[in-house]
Amino acid sequence: QQPVQSPQAVILREGEDAVINCSSSKALYSVHWYRQKHGEAPVFLMILLKGGEQKGHEKISASFNEKKQQSSLYLTASQLSYSGTYFCGTETAGNKLTFGGGTRVLVKP
């Protein structure tokens, strides 16, 4: 079953912060985050494993609460280059990676 992402879209001014949430109804082994620019393929940002860890990529960080089966992606001091669609991918038994519906992020000057 597909993880649920929220919000579906967000518009930011350069320098503002945003949070994207991802939740699953199934027990998770890991959570992946990818970003896709228009007309391009999704590109890996980070992977979070069991243990409630946090990771960072540039000023983008994420957390994983395995008990709640939720992950959040934090865009801090957003830059124009952060625009794109962000997907969370949840890994369940059998190494199956299922993606959420995506969150479209637009960062304006």
Place this chain on the structure above:
Amino acid sequence: DAGVIQSPRHEVTEMGQEVTLRCKPISGHNSLFWYRQTMMRGLELLIYFNNNVPIDDSGMPEDRFSAKMPNASFSTLKIQPSEPRDSAVYFCASSFRANVLTFGAGSRLTVL
């Protein structure tokens, strides 16, 4: 490394025709995934292979779709016969031990 290579990049065909999409994964990667992306349904996992063996094909829409991986460096996704609702971007991705995915550039399919 050239990354994951997909062909063709664009395909326009008529309803009822056979379509074959091809993928060459990154050398050394042992997992290969086929995804379909549409506005309505997002990124859907169709099928994935570990060590050339199909592990889960529950996402394959119907019998018109089939996928093969005859060796570690090549996979195909075939649609026969194609229908307009199959129009989408089809992505192939590979990984080592089903970890971080590297996606190909995608094959944009239009069925008229």
